[in-house]
Amino acid sequence: MSAPAWVAVGASLVVVVWLGLALVGAVREIGTLRGRVDALEAAGAPTTQLETGLAVGAPAPAWTIATPGGGAASSSSFEGRRHLLVFADATCRACDDLVPAVIAAASRGTVPPLAVIGRGDAAATPGPWRAADVRVRIGSERGDEVSEAYGVDVSPSVFVIDEGGSVVARGGAVTLDDVLGLVREAEGVRIVAAGGA
Template sequence: MPSAAHRPPRGRSSLPGTVLVAVLVAFGLISAATLAAVYQLANQNGRLLLRLDHLERRLGRDDSSGDDGAGRAHLLPALTTLTESRIERNGLHAGADAPLFELPGLDGQTVSLRAYRGRRVLLVFSDPRCGPCEQLAPHLVRLQMEHATNGLSVVMIGRGDARENREKARQYGFKFPVALQRRWEVSKQYGIFATPVAFLIHEDGVIARDVGKGVNEILALVS
């Protein structure tokens, strides 16, 4: 009589399949959690960039106090993309070519840096809502008068509303040209997002000294 076929004990045949299903489920849960984390991180990064852009638009109206506003007034992150976050923020250094610009002036004429080739230029970045800029204003008027005949010209680049800049120019009696940048486009070329700051530019268009930040450093550029 043939022997009965061997049969495995009940309950053991389904164990490997159960383990495999558990492993697959765990792997799926881990993958889903990873994807969710990546999505959340990307979403947060997008919101951060939007907030930085919003901050850039609003910080232009903020003033800061100090003895001479040494580069702290209207400091701006100007971060809208990761590429822009790597741009120069401490100002172009002595020996660099001063970036050329052509901007509308308060008098309706175009203000061009190229037109001042052959003269030294004290290029001042200002803002009508900047407190330290107002402290600097009378000194700029004096400098223009003192150096009018020795080859030094004061040129100011303001930003924002033309009417506000015009009122400040009238209030302090500016006799030097005041050009207007819409936001920070020329400031970006010169590598600094602050007011008041200034660059002394040689007759050949080369920056003579490192950027002056605030009233004292700006006046020291021409002392």
């Protein structure tokens, strides 16, 4: 083999070793990041403050969602009652754990009645998200009309709506404890409409 061929082989070997080391470093970094995320989730990291969306005190927009059974559910079924709106996405890993837990809590009366507003085809609503309880409404929005009305761009997101139809707490939530924290935050909050007493 000639000298230029040995140089080419040597250079190729150096490049392959360098790429291998870079790949090992990248895999380690991904593992470190995954470990940090898992630790935050296990520690019950505080709720995420929503950067966008309706402010506390704002009137909650009316909404209608398609239910998995082909019907519709709307905000009118919660009129005059404190309730939760949980915005979730069937492709969101945190939603897979949170939605069944918050549905069970609503069924037990641990949290106020709630609506879970998903995205996409209502018939594709995951089985564990389906509830047969009068305190819970499950469905999917048409397009992004409800998410846009509430300014939601992160799932899961939770809004606490008071008896008068105003937002009294809001935030991102990963665990049932996060939701319970928002419910506690909203306790005793009363929004007085302009000109009201």
